[in-house]
Amino acid sequence: MLDATLTLQLRQIVGEKFYRDDPEALVAHSYDGTPMLQSLPDGVIYPENTRQVADIMKALAAYRVPVVSRGSGTNLCGGTVPVQGGVVMVMHRMNRIMEVDLENLTATVQPGIITADFAVHIESLGLFYPPDPSSMKISTIGGNIAECSGGLRGLKYGTTKDYVIGLEAVLANGEIIRTGGKLMKDVAGYDLTKLLVGSEGTLAIITEATLKLVPPPASKKTMLAMFKDLYGAARTVSRIIEMRIIPATLEFMDNATIRVVDDFAKLDLPLDMKAILLIEQDGDPDTVERDIERIREICELERADRIVVAETREQAERLLTARRSAFTALARLRPTTILEDATVPRSRIADMVLRINEIARKYKVSIATFGHAGDGNLHPTATTDARDHEEIHRVEQAFEEIFEAAISLGGTITGEHGVGLVKAPFLEWKIGTAGMEVMHGIKRAFDPHNLLNPGKIFAKETRKRVVIDRGH
Amino acid sequence: MLDATLTLQLRQIVGEKFYRDDPEALVAHSYDGTPMLQSLPDGVIYPENTRQVADIMKALAAYRVPVVSRGSGTNLCGGTVPVQGGVVMVMHRMNRIMEVDLENLTATVQPGIITADFAVHIESLGLFYPPDPSSMKISTIGGNIAECSGGLRGLKYGTTKDYVIGLEAVLANGEIIRTGGKLMKDVAGYDLTKLLVGSEGTLAIITEATLKLVPPPASKKTMLAMFKDLYGAARTVSRIIEMRIIPATLEFMDNATIRVVDDFAKLDLPLDMKAILLIEQDGDPDTVERDIERIREICELERADRIVVAETREQAERLLTARRSAFTALARLRPTTILEDATVPRSRIADMVLRINEIARKYKVSIATFGHAGDGNLHPTATTDARDHEEIHRVEQAFEEIFEAAISLGGTITGEHGVGLVKAPFLEWKIGTAGMEVMHGIKRAFDPHNLLNPGKIFAKETRKRVVIDRGH
Incomplete structure (x- = not known):
């Protein structure tokens, strides 16, 4: 519960109806897109402009009350869960x-x-x-x-x-x-x-x-390439870049993802493929044509089993559906879906996918992997059940080993989802003790009383590193 | 003079000949590319690897001796002048x-x-x-x-x-x-x-x-467009971008620069032009052809008086010479050349050039302006004489007003040269008191004893803002 004088101040700043501490508001802002995390705030505030945000911060700072600013809370790292209570500041009214x-x-x-x-x-x-x-x-x-x-x-x-x-x-x-x-x-x-x-x-x-902002590309072309050999798909990714072609999109789905997506979206995908690449190029029509043709040649050279180039925008949309529905398709398999974000140099994608599969087998958990192959940014996704504590424990162990594997391949614990709460215990693995100290110093320079989204990025304790069992 | 035990340690780390404190070494590292700045270090050290750099820093930290790391010292902001003495660390041996x-x-x-x-x-x-x-x-x-x-x-x-x-x-x-x-x-x-x-x-x-690294462009084309109307040239810059063309290079020279460059390089440039734009596009040959053609049309629409498109690489090099020789040509006019770096949103280039010219007239100093028009990054360059203190004072006053003008047009005090010593007194004008405090905090987080390049970025005192005389 916040001090009554403070809540009065907050109501005065934003107006009666834009500060709420009724249970509905608190519960609605106690979680975000990340599974298995919840923590009630003490209040929810909806500022209308910068002046109000500044006044709110002055009031909160005087009372040393933490604040979690958020938009729609779609993040997957527990980034907007108010773990230390305080006020959640919802930015939706400032949407101009x-x-x-x-x-x-x-x-x-x-x-x-x-x-x-x-x-x-x-x-x-x-x-x-x-x-x-x-x-x-x-x-x-x-x-x-x-x-x-x-x-x-x-x-x-x-x-x-x-x-x-x-x-x-x-x-x-x-x-x-x-x-x-x-x-x-x-x-x-x-x-x-x-x-x-x-x-x-x-x-x-x-x-x-x-x-x-940038000028839009004049045209775009989309293709799928399907591989029975995982390394063939990975080599294709590297070889496209080596050939000095930078596609707009270069996405990857593994066999587990293909199976689930096909069952969900009825796309008639071949279920015996180890990997599918979704490739898009955009730019001037001639350049796009030439790049897609060269990519097709590379795919053939790397023994792709099937290559489909969309002839129309509708066909392209259909191909894109395969990749776009990956998360939704996986999410309906079991009650809880945990999507991770390990990233490696793009040349190590196949190694990383194999490591993920080994780790999943070792811990007897179900992990499908898809993601942005061109960036080396993979989303190993566990389908599990939050109510089964024993299984969740195994999932967590598996992800620890996956982070460790990413780092040992020259990668990082998160490519685009952020550290938040979920990956905070692993951050030191990536950036080291001296790096953590520097980041702590930056945090103190901006926020000496630790009021801004406390508990995120910095964990109380760094997880002990697991001993990697190389499998084989 | 450094402590004898410390210099012994430093010599042990890098080897006898890679720590120097003879007058030649000290004088050679007392200045950089910036005119009118000099300060002797106490020693000069040439590390060979990261381990040595770490050991040097441990030794210097123990004795609280400042260090200025540098390469060739070509900067124009006094960034590598050792204003507080200490050790200059030259990185040239680490060049692999x-x-x-x-x-x-x-x-x-x-x-x-x-x-x-x-x-x-x-x-x-x-x-x-x-x-x-x-x-x-x-x-x-x-x-x-x-x-x-x-x-x-x-x-x-x-x-x-x-x-x-x-x-x-x-x-x-x-x-x-x-x-x-x-x-x-x-x-x-x-x-x-x-x-x-x-x-x-x-x-x-x-x-x-x-x-x-990125794939290289397959082809490149170069053109010059000359304007009797400064605003015509400026509108051309904006209009090219508005037409969704992003050229590889989009450079600007004002009349003062044109005259000096022509005299220096004998390029037969028309001396009555208020502005010349140097434009290059690169990419696929068809795209380049089309973009250059569209740029030519825009130049014509904005009443360019002369347009030259290079037909060969040799001709292109000749056109590039005009822009490339600007600094050299200006530098031979008078003993001291001060090249500045004010930057504005690209839509404000003409306004900024006119303000620079007004300010130059007001202080009776000679300033020519050239620079990266596409980035809004201008290099107003004063030709003067460091021995004439009265004139140098007027040059300094003029540049203060130029920085002020850049900021008032939504710009910044430096686009690519850095703050260093020269612009430190003006940094607060751009980022405000709260911004300075945050930067100070970051500096303390990394370098609590202020040993790394002290005196740079942060000035002892912020310059008082000049009152802008709007001219007219």
């Missing part, structure tokens, strides 16, 4: 596009706008905002910035980070900072813009963002 | 390409390699490292990373920041951290990689970098 600047190719938006709504508006102006996290129909730009969301176009176009060029943010003490601007270049001091992107609400509350 | 990974399209290098040597080697492998600061034949990759160097290809390809995906660095206490990796995506905690890029040697000493 302040400006689209056609001369500078920038857009300035509030954080609460839904990413897909923004992207569609930008498209209607003949421009393109490339980041396309799978959650984009529900997630907000602010949430995407907080987590540095990726998506299917990351290989060619980069991720959210590459499109944020200016920010307005409110610090823990209620002060407002502005970083960057409508500037393609700015080296005035440390790059606070890029530091805030991906900082998961632990350094400041983002209240406005200036985003870079 | 550790690996070029053709599967992952990455290169891992030591910081002391000359940027052009690296770029040429990468080209010989059929790949492309786009950042091309004008200093690249002399400057090092480590220096480029420290300053987040830009170049002529920034508009389409971005700057150094966009190509650094992993770092090894030694902290002030001698500990070694590793950030990122051969990973296209990594959101494991705060983005230390991007934070270190552009941190000007004030946070850590970079000992190894993993760089992203």
Whole structure:
């Protein structure tokens, strides 16, 4: 329960109906897209503008009350679960596009706008905002910035980070900072813009963002390539890049995913394939034609068993369905779906998939793997049941070993989902003790009283490293 | 003078001949590419590997001796002048390409390699490292990373920041951290990689970098467009981008620059032009042809007086000479050349050039302006004489007003040269008091005893803001 004087202040700042502490509001904001995590906040507040956010932060800071800012909460790392109570700040009312600047190719938006709504508006102006996290129909730009969301176009176009060029943010003490601007270049001091992107609400509350827009590609072509040999598929990925082709999309599904997707979406996929690659290229029509032709040749060279190039946009959509329905299809198998985010250099994808399969067998858990092959960003996904504690324990052990394996292959514990609560105990594995100390120092510089999304990124204890059993 | 025990230790770490404190070595490392700045260090050290850098830092930290790490010192912000004495650490011996990974399209290098040597080697492998600061034949990759160097290809390809995906660095206490990796995506905690890029040697000493490489463009085309109307040239810049064309290069020279360049390089440029744009497009031949044709139409629409499209690579080189020789041509006019780096949203270029000209007239100083129009990154360049203190004072006043004007147009005090010593008093104008506090906090987190390049980025005092006389 918050102090009564504080709640009175908060109500005065946002207006009676935009501060809530009724059970419905508290329960609705006690969890996010991550399975098996829940923690009740003390209050939920809905600010309308930056001034209100600043006033709220001043009030909360005076009472040392933690705050978790959030959009739609689609993250998969427990990033917006209020584990230490306090106030959840919901940014949905701040959802305006302040400006689209056609001369500078920038857009300035509030954080609460839904990413897909923004992207569609930008498209209607003949421009393109490339980041396309799978959650984009529900997630907000602010949430995407907080987590540095990726998506299917990351290989060619980069991720959210590459499109944020200016920010307005409110610090823990209620002060407002502005970083960057409508500037393609700015080296005035440390790059606070890029530091805030991906900082998961632990350094400041983002209240406005200036985003870079790009010209849209003139055409696009989509293909599927299916392989009986996992290494053939992996070599295809590497070889496409080695041939100096950077496709817009280069996605991977393993056999377990193929089976589930086919059963779900009735796509008539061949169930004996070890891997399917979904490949898209965009750009000028001639370039696209030539690249797709060269990719087809590479697939044939690597003994793809079937190659389908979509001739129409409808056919392309059908091919895309295979990949897009992976999560939904897996989610209906068992009560609980845990989707992870291990990432390796793209040359190590096949090794990583084999390690994941070995680890799944070792712990007798069911893990299907799909993801962004071009980025080396894999989503090993466990289908399990949260009520079965013994099985969940095995799933957790398996994921620990998967993180360890990713790191030992030169990779990382998270490519696009963030650290949050779920991966905090493993962060030191990736960045080391000295790296953790530096990050702690940065956190203290922004938020000395640990009020901004406490408990995230930094774990009380680093998990002990498991001993990797190399299998074989 | 350093403590004798310390110098003994330093000599033991690197070997007798790689620690020097003879006058020649001290004087040679008392200045950099920035005019009018000099300060003697106490010693100069040349480490051979990361282990030595770590040991040096441990020794220096124990004695609280400052250190300025540097490559070739081509920076223009006083970034490597050892203003508080101490040790200058020269990274030239650490100049190896550790690996070029053709599967992952990455290169891992030591910081002391000359940027052009690296770029040429990468080209010989059929790949492309786009950042091309004008200093690249002399400057090092480590220096480029420290300053987040830009170049002529920034508009389409971005700057150094966009190509650094992993770092090894030694902290002030001698500990070694590793950030990122051969990973296209990594959101494991705060983005230390991007934070270190552009941190000007004030946070850590970079000992190894993993760089992203891209496929090279298949072809390239170069043109000059000359305008009697400054706004016509500026509108051309905006309109090219509005037409969804992102040229590889889009450079600008004002009338003062044109006159000097023509006199220097005998290019037969028309001296009555208010502006010349140098435009290059690269990519697939068809796309390049089409883009250049569309750009030519835009130039005609905006009443360009002369348009020259190079038909051969030799002709293109000749056109490029005009822009490339700007600094050299200006530098021979008077004893001292001060090249600045104000940056505005690209839609404000004409306004900014006019403001620069007004300010130059007001202070009776000679300023020519050229730069990266596509990025809004202008280099107003004063030709003056350091021995004339009264004139230098007027030049300084003029630049203060130029920085102020850039900020008031939504711009920044530095687009690609860094803050260093020269722009430190103006940084607060751009990022505000709260922003300065956050940056101070970050600095303390990395370097609590202020040993790494002290005196840079953070000034003892912020310059008082000048009152802008709007002219007219």
